[in-house]
Amino acid sequence: MTTYLYIIKLKKNRYYIGSTIHKKRIKDQVNQKKRASQWVKTNTVEYLCGFWDIGLLEYREAEILETIISLEIMKKVGLCNVRGGFFTLTNTDGFLQTISSHYTINRFGLKNIESLNLNFLKSDLVFSDYKMTRLVEDCLAENGYLSRFMGNSVGF
Numbered sequence: 001m002t003t004y005l006y007i008i009k010l011k012k013n014r015y016y017i018g019s020t021i022h023k024k025r026i027k028d029q030v031n032q033k034k035r036a037s038q039w040v041k042t043n044t045v046e047y048l049c050g051f052w053d054i055g056l057l058e059y060r061e062a063e064i065l066e067t068i069i070s071l072e073i074m075k076k077v078g079l080c081n082v083r084g085g086f087f088t089l090t091n092t093d094g095f096l097q098t099i100s101s102h103y104t105i106n107r108f109g110l111k112n113i114e115s116l117n118l119n120f121l122k123s124d125l126v127f128s129d130y131k132m133t134r135l136v137e138d139c140l141a142e143n144g145y146l147s148r149f150m151g152n153s154v155g156f
Contacts, residue, residue, distance in 0.1 A: 003062050004150070005069065005140075006051035007132065010043035013077055017070045017084025019054070019062040026051055038090050039083040049132050052147040054140065065145065072139050073132070 001021040008016040008029055016039050020026060029036045030048050054065065067085025074082045080092055089095040133149065140147045 003054050003057040004051050005054050005065065007049040008040060009046045009049050011046055014043050014081045015073055015077065016040050017066050019066050037088060039088060042090050048152050049129055050152045051150045053150055054145055054147045068143060069136055069139055072135055
């Protein structure tokens with residue numbers, strides 16, 4: 001089945017990055033249904049920034065890709081404003097410990113973990129949807145993924 005990568009814009013300049021093989025899961029997240037992630041339930045959803053068809057991926061591969069995208073977005077809007085991939089804890093202290101742990105022992109399984117440049121601090125930059133879309137597409141391409149932007153509405 002096709003895997004979809006998606007980004008949800010939340011209030012207070014926060015974001016959630018996820019992946020799924022079921023489009024309905026994206027809709028459930030946006031509508032903050034019972035099965036939505038804790039980060040999405042804790043914050044108010046503004047809208048779906050977009051979702052991409054990223055092809056046939058194993059769960060772990062999709063999770064690593066989510067993590068890479070999450071880190072790139074964290075660089076733009078701040079560590080504490082983004083959740084996705086390996087970083088889903090809503091508790092800030094636990095979340096920061098997770099970041100440190102994954103970075104220190106390279107749980108990403110990436111060859112050039114230093115290139116992720118995790119030495120960045122909280123930022124409150126407003127990041128436009130267009131820039132977000134370009135960032136995601138550039139990051140997907142740099143990591144060798146062919147993707148197709150599917151829009152910002154799941155449409156059922």
